[in-house]
Amino acid sequence: MQDTLRITEVFYSLQGETRTAGLPTVFVRLTGCPLRCQYCDSAYAFTGGTVRTLDSILEQVAGFKPRYVCVTGGEPLAQPNALPLLQRLCDAGYEVSLETSGALDISGTDVRVSRVVDLKTPGSEESHRNRYENIEQLTRNDQVKFVICSREDYDWAVSKLIQYNLAERAGEVLFSPSHHQVSASDLADWIVADNLPVRFQLQLHKLLWNDEPGR
Numbered sequence: 001m002q003d004t005l006r007i008t009e010v011f012y013s014l015q016g017e018t019r020t021a022g023l024p025t026v027f028v029r030l031t032g033c034p035l036r037c038q039y040c041d042s043a044y045a046f047t048g049g050t051v052r053t054l055d056s057i058l059e060q061v062a063g064f065k066p067r068y069v070c071v072t073g074g075e076p077l078a079q080p081n082a083l084p085l086l087q088r089l090c091d092a093g094y095e096v097s098l099e100t101s102g103a104l105d106i107s108g109t110d111v112r113v114s115r116v117v118d119l120k121t122p123g124s125e126e127s128h129r130n131r132y133e134n135i136e137q138l139t140r141n142d143q144v145k146f147v148i149c150s151r152e153d154y155d156w157a158v159s160k161l162i163q164y165n166l167a168e169r170a171g172e173v174l175f176s177p178s179h180h181q182v183s184a185s186d187l188a189d190w191i192v193a194d195n196l197p198v199r200f201q202l203q204l205h206k207l208l209w210n211d212e213p214g215r
């Protein structure tokens with residue numbers, strides 16, 4: 001029996017988020033997530049999916065001839081075979097990123113992977129799941145993300161930024177508005193007013209394609 005993963009979709013699009021936003025990227029979306037963030041835009045990946053071998057996933061990715069590959073979900077790290085998938089994608093020469101909730105241990109991932117660790121804010125209703133031990137693992141190749149639902153979430157994110165010295169520890173700190181839950185321009189204004197060392201983000205794929213699955 002070969003190594004398998006449960007997969008919701010594999011698609012080629014423009015990266016909508018993170019430090020590679022705007023660059024053509026293959027997405028591998030793994031099925032299943034132990035969290036239930038109130039804003040989740042990927043709830044269609046909680047169930048269903050297809051069990052596939054690593055070989056078949058690698059072969060499909062190669063068909064797009066990408067430079068960038070993003071492993072997302074669902075929660076990728078909830079499936080043990082996410083780790084060999086990440087390693088094999090790196091071995092194949094792609095620049096690999098991993099989107100993770102930060103609720104599971106990130107320490108087993110290949111060092112070549114840029115881990116995008118979402119620190120869940122109180123407004124997500126899943127902040128009790130944050131695994132703060134992950135912060136010690138972060139390197140300059142990694143990214144930390146806050147999805148902000150309100151001014152209270154913003155203030156919370158600033159307190160974590162300072163408490164854990166995140167701007168020094170990670171290569172990027174990303175502040176993104178929760179889609180339609182906080183004014184994007186208000187969030188931008190708060191960041192400028194506070195002179196924060198963070199990168200403001202909008203989800204480009206929602207502006208371009210209104211959140212269609214597979215984009």
Ligand SMILES: C[S@@+](CC[C@H](N)C(=O)[O-])C[C@H]1O[C@@H](n2cnc3c(N)ncnc32)[C@H](O)[C@@H]1O
Pocket residue numbers: 033039040041042072073074075076099100101102118145147176177178179203
């Ligand atoms: C769908 S999750 C999959 C990976 C992982 N489960 C996680 O939460 O990071 C990918 C990213 O989309 C973000 N996201 C989900 N719903 C969103 C929304 N409504 N607005 C903004 N970002 C959202 C998540 O916070 C996360 O950073």
Ligand SMILES: Nc1nc2[nH]cc(C(=O)O)c2c(=O)[nH]1
Pocket residue numbers: 013014015016017027042070072073099205215
């Ligand atoms: N275009 C595009 N960029 C993305 N970046 C992260 C995504 C995700 O769902 O994790 C995503 C997505 O679903 N689509």
Ligand code: SF4
Pocket residue numbers: 033034035036037040041042043073074075101
């Ligand atoms: S952890 Fe990620 S996939 Fe899971 S519910 Fe939250 S945003 Fe959605």
Ligand SMILES: [Mg+2]
Pocket residue numbers: 041042
């Ligand atoms: Mg998405």
